[in-house]
Amino acid sequence: MTPLPPNAPRVWSSYVAIGDSFTEGMSDPDPENDNAYIGWADRLAESLSDLAQMEHLPFRYANLAVRGRLLGDVVGPQLDRALSMSPDLVSLVGGGNDLLRPGVDTNALMETLEDAVIRLRQSGADVLLATPVDPQEAGLLKPLRGRHAVHTANIFTIAQRHGCHVLNLWGLPALRDWRLWAPDRIHLTTEGHRRVALAALTALGHATDEDDWRTPLPQGVAVTKRQELRAHAAWAREHLAPWVQRRMKGQSSGDTVEPKRPDLSPMRPFDDAPGG
Numbered sequence: 001m002t003p004l005p006p007n008a009p010r011v012w013s014s015y016v017a018i019g020d021s022f023t024e025g026m027s028d029p030d031p032e033n034d035n036a037y038i039g040w041a042d043r044l045a046e047s048l049s050d051l052a053q054m055e056h057l058p059f060r061y062a063n064l065a066v067r068g069r070l071l072g073d074v075v076g077p078q079l080d081r082a083l084s085m086s087p088d089l090v091s092l093v094g095g096g097n098d099l100l101r102p103g104v105d106t107n108a109l110m111e112t113l114e115d116a117v118i119r120l121r122q123s124g125a126d127v128l129l130a131t132p133v134d135p136q137e138a139g140l141l142k143p144l145r146g147r148h149a150v151h152t153a154n155i156f157t158i159a160q161r162h163g164c165h166v167l168n169l170w171g172l173p174a175l176r177d178w179r180l181w182a183p184d185r186i187h188l189t190t191e192g193h194r195r196v197a198l199a200a201l202t203a204l205g206h207a208t209d210e211d212d213w214r215t216p217l218p219q220g221v222a223v224t225k226r227q228e229l230r231a232h233a234a235w236a237r238e239h240l241a242p243w244v245q246r247r248m249k250g251q252s253s254g255d256t257v258e259p260k261r262p263d264l265s266p267m268r269p270f271d272d273a274p275g276g
Contacts, residue, residue: 009205011051012089014060014264017041018078019093021067024260027182028193036260041091043197049267051206060264066257071095071109075116083123085264090120091128099147106147110154117162128204129155130167137176167203174216
């Protein structure tokens with residue numbers, strides 16, 4: 001593999017991902033471990049590891065994300081833990097669970113997120129933020145589009161102020177296809193996570209085959225209005241109702257879940273030989 005040219009984008013040697021279920025990787029199952037997930041951040045870390053190896057650099061990665069976490073949790077214990085590792089790249093993706101709650105204050109979310117970004121940038125870390133996906137085609141979640149749009153604008157504002165990279169999921173129409181989402185309509189499939197990982201690598205300034213991840217899936221079989229309504233009803237019964245019940249009990253799906261990669265560690269044993 002040929003080393004990167006002098007004017008190439010930055011190559012990082014340590015990356016920490018913090019966030020909720022999106023960054024934990026649900027629903028992209030790990031074939032080697034039961035009840036574990038891979039996800040876009042792990043896939044991005046693999047690519048960053050390859051780039052580092054091309055430059056004869058070691059690379060370490062940690063993923064502290066846990067499903068169900070609100071932004072306050074992400075920029076609390078997770079952020080503190082990430083800063084203690086002194087990484088040179090951090091992906092901070094949070095707020096999605098907050099936006100699902102009726103009384104969410106998007107201005108407060110912005111202030112919380114910006115304070116976290118300031119801490120990260122002062123530590124010397126580069127920061128990757130991510131917008132929500134546009135819920136224009138999201139059926140029962142479509143009424144939340146306005147608050148998702150405000151949160152997206154706030155993320156771009158923070159990024160501009162503090163020199164962050166942005167994974168612009170709002171601007172990726174391919175993700176509006178339900179075939180890239182798990183049955184719960186909240187988490188991406190393996191193919192969805194693969195596409196997001198490539199979009200993230202592009203957002204960090206590295207070249208990818210953009211047609212590979214931007215191009216929508218081939219048109220599928222059209223569904224009738226009755227089939228669509230039945231699907232909505234099944235989703236509400238199987239996924240929305242349990243979520244509401246947990247909320248009423250003050251419970252979270254991640255209450256007993258620990259981070260899957262709590263410490264910085266190599267993606268693979270480091271080999272100083274390019275391509276090794």
